[in-house]
Amino acid sequence: MDSAEFHAAVYETVRQIPAQKVTSYGHIARLLGMPNHSRHVGQALKFLTPGTTPPVPWHRVISSSGAISSRGPGTDGARRQGDALEAEGVVVTAGRGGELKVDLGSYGWFPDSV
DNA sequence: GGTATGACTGATC
DNA sequence: AGATCAGCCATAC
Numbered sequence: 001m002d003s004a005e006f007h008a009a010v011y012e013t014v015r016q017i018p019a020q021k022v023t024s025y026g027h028i029a030r031l032l033g034m035p036n037h038s039r040h041v042g043q044a045l046k047f048l049t050p051g052t053t054p055p056v057p058w059h060r061v062i063s064s065s066g067a068i069s070s071r072g073p074g075t076d077g078a079r080r081q082g083d084a085l086e087a088e089g090v091v092v093t094a095g096r097g098g099e100l101k102v103d104l105g106s107y108g109w110f111p112d113s114v
Numbered sequence: 115g116g117t118a119t120g121a122c123t124g125a126t127c
Numbered sequence: 128a129g130a131t132c133a134g135c136c137a138t139a140c
Contacts, residue, residue, distance in 0.1 A: 003137075003138090006137095024122085024123085025121075025122055025123085026122060026123055026124090029123095034136095035123090035135095036122095036134080036135045036136070037136065037137085038122040038123060038135080039120055039121085039123090039135075039136070039137080040120090040136070040137060040138095041121085041122080042120070042121035043120075043121080043137075043138080045121060058121090061121080063121080063123085064122075064124085065123090068121090069122080070121080071121055077121080078121090081121090116140105117139105117140085118139085119137105119138085119140105120137100120138095122134105122135090123133105123134085123135090124132105124134090125131105125133090125134105126130105126131080126132080126133100127129105127131075
């Protein structure tokens with residue numbers, strides 16, 4: 001599959017994520033049959049814009065450790081993502097400095113397949 | 115074509 | 128539990 005299909009597949013998978021749940025880049029890649037393309041999942045999401053239709057709940061995608069990947073100290077991306085998750089009822093642990101993490105034990109969504 | 119980079123992961127220390 | 132390292136692969140330069 002080429003990159004366009006890959007993006008589309010990623011978006012579709014992300015839309016499968018139930019509310020109040022989060023999953024990891026690596027898991028999405030695994031569901032797509034490419035366990036080693038975790039980085040490119042992030043690439044695909046980065047390519048995403050707020051105007052995309054139908055909307056993709058990209059904020060439900062975090063790293064496998066449960067931490068929200070920051071896109072730069074000066075950016076508000078991680079902060080916005082954490083807010084969006086909290087707005088959905090997900091407990092986001094905000095420690096000192098604004099480190100955002102999610103309890104994967106309670107909110108992790110890791111099905112073997114879709 | 116080689117090198118660096120990235121919204122990553124898993125193993126190891 | 129936090130830090131490091133190696134592996135991965137499409138993109139950009």
